[in-house]
Amino acid sequence: MFVGDDWAEDHHDVEVMDGSGRRLAKARLPEGVAGMARLHAMVGELVGDDADADEDVEVLVGIETDRGPWVAALVAAGYTVLAVNPLQAARFRDRLGVSGAKSDAGDAHVLADMVRTHGHELRPVAGDSAEVEAVKVVARTHKTLIWERTRHTQRLRHALRDYFPAALVAFEDLDAADTLELLAKAPTPAKAARLTIAQIGAALKRARRRDVAEKAELVQAELRAEHLGQPEVVTTAYAASVQALIAVLTVLNTQVKAMQGQVEAHFGRHPAAEIVLSQPGLGPILGARVLAEFGDDPDRYTTAKxxxxxxxxxxxxxxxxxxxxxxxxxxxxxxxxxxxxxxxxxxxxxxxxxxxxxxxxxxxxxxxxxxxxxxxxxxxxxxxxxxxxxxxxxxxxxxxxxxxxxxx
Structure with a gap:
């Protein structure tokens, strides 16, 4: 029995098909426990009608995702869940018609037919352990926060280039703690020029920089050098924008560090951590990302290829x-x-x-x-x-x- 499941945030369009391609049932099911119960009831009724008492019926479900509570419930119920790449589904749909028409119910039909005719070529949802799923959650969140920090750092760089180019010369790492502290204290060229060696040195010490005295003098010299600027009213507007970006970057730095600890803790508890860490170039964070994305289903990859x-x-x-x-x-x-x-x-x-x-x-x-x-x-x-x-x-x-x- 073949099931096509076109999922959305709050509902699922489902079609059930037999081996000959005949539609047995179709329905729109709500997301959650109620929808899953209706799906089980619908499949159970069809199995009771079409199968002998001593015959095992395999139910193959095609769906364009491989994660989430709904997919986990399908796997737990004993269904064979096949994760269909949306690009594969779109190209298969083009084979069935050339009009370009598309609907959720039609997509469910395409998925059911695709599972029926090409199920042997589709990838089953991996039977990963709960431990590696936990590693994936924290590792992905950690990497996403790093990507977000990079995006906001680039926005900060563009803003400073437009009104405060001296800051780009004075500070090497715009997302570093000392840089953010000094820019928050002096977000305009005029205020930055009034920063003392003591103020700059204190920020560098808190960031655990080396050669504090020498670096403080260099930073002060760059901030007091002559650079092209903007009118005062424009500079004030830019300063407000920069302070908002600094606030976001400060929070991101804190959360990146917190999530790093979570990644290391979850990864360290996984049985395969020792083998992964033995590989050249892999530490706790990078190793956690590799393990999380590959998963730990022992039967998923039959060969190295x-x-x-x-x-x-x-x-x-x-x-x-x-x-x-x-x-x-x-x-x-x-x-x-x-x-x-x-x-x-x-x-x-x-x-x-x-x-x-x-x-x-x-x-x-x-x-x-x-x-x-x-x-x-x-x-x-x-x-x-x-x-x-x-x-x-x-x-x-x-x-x-x-x-x-x-x-x-």
């Missing part, structure tokens, strides 16, 4: 006639590929094998990004082997095959 394909590090081959090219994957998990690329870059300093592998790619003509992506792809394979066998990373074992090829 499957894990690499999900990671988006393996290339896509396009071949036609005599022409064959290998391209980077455009569709991927942004959070995962960001973590893996960072791991690869960090591993260059900590793993001789990773460094040698990267250098060989560069020698073959690959650019920095391409070589880094190939290194990340190799590191994903190493991680897969370690997780499958339950062993820690070993430098000699991980790169022995490549060392033999170079020697040959």
């Amino acid at each position: 499957a894990r690499k394909n999900y990671a988006g590090t393996s290339p896509i081959t396009r071949a036609s006639g005599r022409k064959k090219v290998a391209l980077a994957r455009f569709v991927h998990n942004d959070r995962l590929i960001d973590a893996l690329t960072t791991q690869a870059f960090t591993a260059l300093r900590h793993s001789p094998g990773a460094r040698a592998y990267y250098d060989r790619q560069r020698a073959r003509g690959s650019g920095h990004n391409a070589a880094l992506r190939q290194l990340a792809n190799r590191l994903v394979g190493i991680l897969h082997g370690c997780l499958k066998t339950g062993t820690r990373y070993d430098e000699a074992t991980a790169w022995s095959h490549h060392a033999e090829n170079v020697a040959a």
Whole structure:
């Protein structure tokens, strides 16, 4: 029995289909316990009508998400839940009609038919543990806060460039605690020029800076240097905007630090943490992101290639006639590929094998990004082997095959 579930925030359009493509039932169900109970009742009634007493009926559900209480309830009920990429569903819908018409009920029909005809090619929702789900929640929140801090820092930089360019010369890190403290105290060029060495030095000390006296003099000199500016009324308006941005950045700094502690705590309790941390380039935060995005379902990735394909590090081959090219994957998990690329870059300093592998790619003509992506792809394979066998990373074992090829 095949179920298409087109979900929205407050309801689900559902269609149930049999193996021949015949519609058995359709309904709009409310989100929550009441809607789930109606779905169970609808499926149960159809199973009772169409199945023998001793026959097991598998219910496959196609839905364009792989998380949330509704999906968890479907899995807990024993349904086989297939996560359908919205891009896949849109292209499948185009195969069934060319008018461009679209509706929620129609999307439910498309999902049910897609599960019926292509269910063997769709990815089941992973059976991840509650522990790794918790790691994912805090790791994603932590990274989101960092991204938000970067966005607000760039907004602060643009504002200062427009009315207070001296601040950009005086302060290296705009989101640092001492910078935010001094800018909050003196958000205009005139006020900043009146800051004393003692005031600047006190802020630097609270931020635990080195060479406080020397840096305080340099900051004061830059703030008192001549720069182009804006009329007073415009400067006052910019100062108010900057103070608002400073307040947001101060809160973000506090919450990023708090969430970092949560990430480290949840990740440290996971059984696979020791293996993940043994990988080159992975610390508690980056390791938590990698583990969270891959999940810990032992049956999800049958081979290293499957894990690499999900990671988006393996290339896509396009071949036609005599022409064959290998391209980077455009569709991927942004959070995962960001973590893996960072791991690869960090591993260059900590793993001789990773460094040698990267250098060989560069020698073959690959650019920095391409070589880094190939290194990340190799590191994903190493991680897969370690997780499958339950062993820690070993430098000699991980790169022995490549060392033999170079020697040959």
